[in-house]
Amino acid sequence: MTSLRVLVLLAAAANSTGDPLALVHRLAGQTRVECSGALETVMLLAQLAAPSPEGAPPPTGFQTQARARFALQSNHPAVQETAALMGHGFGLPELARLSTMMSPAPYFTLIESPEVKQLAASLPSANGEFNLDRLYGYSKLVREFYWDNHVGQFLRSSTPYYQQVVKRPLPPDLPPGARILLSPLAPAARIEFTRQIPKPVTYLVLGG
Secondary structure, rough: HHHHHHHHHHHHHHHHOOOOOOEEEEOOOOEEEEEEEEHHHHHHHHHHHHHOOOOOOOOOOHHHHHHHHHHOOOHHHHHHHHHHHHHHOOOOHHHHHHHEEEEEOOOOEEOOOOOOOHOOOOOOOOOOHHHHHHHHHHHHHHHHHHHHHHHHHHHOOOOHHHHOOOOOOOOOOOOOOOOEEEEEOOOEEEEEEEEEEOEEEEEEEEOO
16 A cells, blocks of 8 residues: 555656646547647747737737736746847747757757757857857756746646647648647747658647
8 A cells, every 4th residue: 555655646746747738638530639838838938028929819818817927027037038039030930849849848958959950040140059059048048937937837737728728629721740739828829830850740839
């Protein structure tokens, strides 16, 4: 009995420190629909960095709730760096793509790869090493923001909402073979990008 209790406690501890949205997913035919703590953390930073981006739909009730909860953290270095990146042409597709190159929450480790270098090349500096270091530094800031402000706790407490969102019907025009990520915190209805892992895969982020 004691061993069983220890195993239960260890499983609970692992669940409490891992990606809080790891279990939020479903299959729609052959298409897997899922959520990501890394993506949601980066989209939350985008919400705080640019509360009313041009062309963005009005915030949902959930987005308004998240903004209110984390509004006092608008001066956090991660928010400031997100704003700086967005101010230099690093839009939501680039931020979303970068989040998929990080290890799952709560670690956000960015591992060097040709894709990361390609993404770094889209930054304005002509110094490729500087751009690469900047993205590595950003992933660390994202991790600090997540831990400093208990983002995992917020996402975990919001799991019932995410479980409802993941049941929504998918748009009829899905790209063939697309990987679908749902992001209630994304300040855009639809974000699309392609990754090379190891062959081209289209990612579609459905926000709002």
